Amino acid sequence: MDGHTTHGDMAATLFEAIKIMAGWSPEDGSEMQLHLLEAMGILLPQWGTVLVQDQIPPIDKAVFAQAKHQFGDDFGVQAWYLRSVGDDTHSIAYANGDHNDVASFDQLANVIGLGATWRIGDNIRLSYDWGQNRTDFGRFMNGNTIYQHESGTSDFDIAGRSNGGTPRFWVARIDIGKADTDKPGSWNAFADYKYFQHGSFFGGNGTEGVPDRYMDGIKSFTIGGGYVPAKDFLLEAFYTFGAKGIGKRDTLYGPETFTLGDYTRVQATFKF
Incomplete structure (x- = not known):
């Protein structure tokens, strides 16, 4: 002993x-x-599968570059590049038969993006943005767990993980009008469609109307608008619907498709 x-x-x-x-x-x-x-302090070995939620870590530091060009008064394009720097090694353990494997990544984000905006008259604007996260981490998160399942049973044996394609995202949007807090009675409305594969989104979406969880591996629609009832006072409302998972997510009994409920937000802003 x-x-x-x-x-x-x-x-x-x-x-x-x-x-x-x-x-x-x-x-x-x-x-x-x-x-x-x-x-009594007696811990016995256990067999089974531990379910964990995929967590996309936030980017601490990044290099960002952007270029824009305007073709006339009504049409413009842009290209941008974002690369995370100083990332700590990010390790993910996953089951493979009767043991665990570990995948390690030292680069979280290497994103390229393209966009275009077209203005129609004084009150209508169409925009489109597209991008990819070209890292091994993104392809891993966009992949799937490999299950071995005997038909007619509830046994699902995990046999590792397969990488997916390079995760991409795109957003198409139409804006009408402009709510200007200096102009009582002014208003705006918009509608968009968002498509973000798992591994392409890192949080902080920049919108007030949609939480981050509606952007990670999700496709959805959002409509919204604003109205200025008095100077320096803005009322806004947003409604997100049709939120569905782009790919399947792991559950206790294999991968499943999923949906999210509709999301509504109403807010008021007053400028002092």
Whole structure:
């Protein structure tokens, strides 16, 4: 017996021996921990799958560059580039049969984007933006867990993970009018369609009407508008609907498609 053996190890070994010799099967053979034994400091090995939510880490530091060009008064284009810098190594453990594998990444974001805006008259504006996150991390997050499933049973064995394609995003939007707090009675309205594959979005979407969770691996519609009832006073409302997962997400019984509920936000802004 070496110096690293604990009383908990000894008790667990004795407990396993009693189970074998006496044929004892506590809690109907469940592999969950016995709470009484936990209180005594006895931790027994467990088998099973731990479900965790994919978390896209925030970008701490990044380099950003943008170029714009205007063709006449009504049409403009832009290109932009974002690359995270100084990323810590980000490791993700995932099941593969009876053991875990670990994927490590030292680059979270290497994003290129293109956009265009077309103004129609004085009150209508059409815009479109497209981009990709060209990193191994993005392709990993855009991938899928590999399941081995015997038809007619509830057994799902995890056999690793496959990478997806380079995750991309795009947004198409139409704006009408302009709510100007210096002009009582002015108003604006908009509608957009958003498509963000998992691994292409890092949080902080810049919109007041849509939470981040409606942008990560989600496609959805949003309509909204604003009205200025008095000088320096702005009323706004936003409604997001049709929010659906672009790909499947892991569950206890294999990958499943998913939807999100509709989201409404109403807000008032007063300028002092």
